[in-house]
Ligand SMILES: NC(=O)C1=CN([C@@H]2O[C@H](COP(=O)(O)OP(=O)(O)OC[C@H]3O[C@@H](n4cnc5c(N)ncnc54)[C@H](O)[C@@H]3O)[C@@H](O)[C@H]2O)C=CC1
């Protein structure tokens with residue numbers, strides 16, 4: 522099946538959505554966040570509350586919607602379904618794309634929407650499912666609308682995952698919040714009824730006070746207070762998605778949404794793991810402990826996160842009353858370990874050693890070095906991007922226990938990890954070894 526390449530807004534895709542005209546309509550505002558638990562609402566300190574935003578080109582979406590027959594989604598039972606994955610060429614997105622092709626029998630067309638299309642998409646053209654690669658930007662409402670139009674379900678993973686200061690806070694907000702708003706409005710205007718959003722554990726914590734989250738679940742009370750632009754943007758976007766649940770879409774039926782909160786994802790394609798490996802190779806095979814082994818992080822294998830997305834997208838229609846507006850942590854029983862010790866499960870078999878049973882440097886010195894990195898990043902920004910792994914935010918997150926223990930996804934839509942810990946570990950080791958050899 523040929524992979525159709527469509528270039529949003531600047532190429533053939535616009536021809537498919539002719540009649541898209543500029544216009545502005547109001548988008549329902551969002552209230553001010555209050556404090557709340559893992560199931561409640563967090564607070565973004567120093568960030569604008571979600572307010573009445575006049576979405577760009579929303580009128581065009583209305584024009585677009587008028588061209589679609591009401592109840593298009595209702596005919597889903599009679600035809601193969603159209604899925605749209607935003608961010609489909611990212612670390613998680615690629616696994617979601619491949620998992621859909623392998624394990625979603627209802628799939629008729631798979632639209633892969635991303636700013637940067639991967640060359641690997643070409644290999645997908647041999648299968649029975651039509652794969653449509655769409656180069657587009659979620660911050661461009663008309664590009665999102667064109668990609669969403671006619672889709673049965675949207676899996677929205679696209680996002681700017683930046684805790685290293687590479688992008689500005691404004692850009693992070695524009696992509697993660699406005700981009701999500703555009704996806705929601707496109708669903709409403711074009712009649713797409715099912716939306717699965719890739720949220721994050723960071724919506725909950727760790728919070729700015731360094732409170733541990735120990736074996737928590739979706740109902741655990743926790744003071745979710747954030748300052749950093751990334752968690753703030755994810756929390757605001759998740760709020761938009763959950764509050765859009767039940768909105769009437771074009772055709773008169775309700776939108777059904779849910780949000781999945783992966784903990785730290787690992788597996789094939791995890792660039793941070795690759796960076797740690799390459800750092801160790803540069804240091805003669807040694808990595809130096811910076812975080813106490815007692816600080817546990819719950820991590821989740823990317824294949825199991827992808828599987829949860831596929832299941833949630835499938836069950837959202839059948840279990841709309843139960844799943845609509847709900848959040849689900851993504852976890853798979855991977856061992857609770859410190860971030861560094863967990864990484865060594867893969868880097869150790871690849872020849873690296875973690876030096877020190879306890880941190881080699883006192884915490885105050887790490888805090889100083891992290892602050893120095895932040896200062897250097899600010900000073901050097903006009904000349905060069907300096908974005909090391911160690912900064913005040915990454916140090917704080919790494920030093921705060923965050924583990925989840927939950928069966929909500931299993932109870933609500935039958936999620937069970939597809940990959941065992943042993944299988945996840947083996948697959949990741951093989952990938953690190955291959956990534957490392959390509960680095961030398
Ligand atoms: N990596 C992790 O440990 C975790 C990630 N997540 C979430 O999972 C999602 C995917 O994350 P990763 O795969 O790790 O990141 P990634 O950076 O590998 O993938 C994100 C994808 O979104 C695309 N993208 C970014 N801005 C875009 C835009 N304006 N328009 C269209 N596409 C755009 C990128 O090109 C990329 O392919 C994100 O929403 C992230 O917040 C949640 C929890 C943990």
Ligand SMILES: CC(C)[C@@H](O)CC[C@@H](C)[C@H]1CC[C@H]2[C@@H]3[C@H](O)CC4=CC(=O)CC[C@]4(C)[C@H]3CC[C@]12C
Nearest residue numbers: 682684721723785811812860910911915916918919
């Ligand atoms: C330099 C040392 C202090 C080193 O240990 C720093 C590790 C640091 C880069 C990572 C520690 C915790 C990670 C984050 C966590 O897994 C939660 C995340 C969720 C997301 O949605 C995106 C990624 C991340 C923020 C993740 C990023 C890397 C860490 C901060």
